[in-house]
Amino acid sequence: MPVDLRGVTTVLLPGTGSDDDFVYRAFSAALHAEGAIVVTPKPQPQRLVDGYRDALDNAACTAPIVVGGVSIGAAVATAWALAHPDRAVAVLAALPAWTGAPDSAPAAIAARYSANVLRRDGIASATAQMRASSPPWLGDELTRSWVGQWPSLPDAMEAAASYVAPACSELERLEVPMGIAAATDDPVHPVEVGIEWMTAAPRAALRTVTLAEMGADPAVLGAACVSALLEL
Structure with a gap:
């Protein structure tokens, strides 16, 4: 059964060094078209990961939410969904950067x-x-x-460089659907990581973009992610 995003609060977390302005422009058009309520917390660089977790906790106080983000934001959101399966509706993971420990990613x-x-x-x-x-x-x-x-x-x-993302063994236990977007020509966020996440998660789909397409319009990244989720 397809995910119904109408009226669902959807929290998107920025990537390392990026901000809420970019992640809003990347995701808002595609999500608003589906009737979702878009929330993009401002990163707190002095407490990046804890700030992201607090934003997710606060948004899920009254009803389950869709969680997601870009790069480190996608990793934190996915880990939160794994830890709170009853409070997550779905995951939108854009440009996942690594699986498990960062090591030499x-x-x-x-x-x-x-x-x-x-x-x-x-x-x-x-x-x-x-x-x-x-x-x-x-x-x-x-x-x-x-x-x-x-x-x-x-x-x-x-903090981002030391963050341990969900491992494949954890992604295999993800109870909610996941839409993934990866760039085919991004050496920093290899498309192979997106494929690895898609393969490991029980209900996941992947759409790809290019860096040039993202440069021309950041909304293509969010559209790819949302389209991947909706095809499940």
């Missing part, structure tokens, strides 16, 4: 590196270095969100 390496550069060189220099190695659209997005989370941004990046 590209996203964890990138987060640790960025945290070090920020601490060593400061926000202005670190932002300039980031822009030089990023697609223009991503540089613009991260410049805005990095400045907004400074000076606690390195703390958030280190």
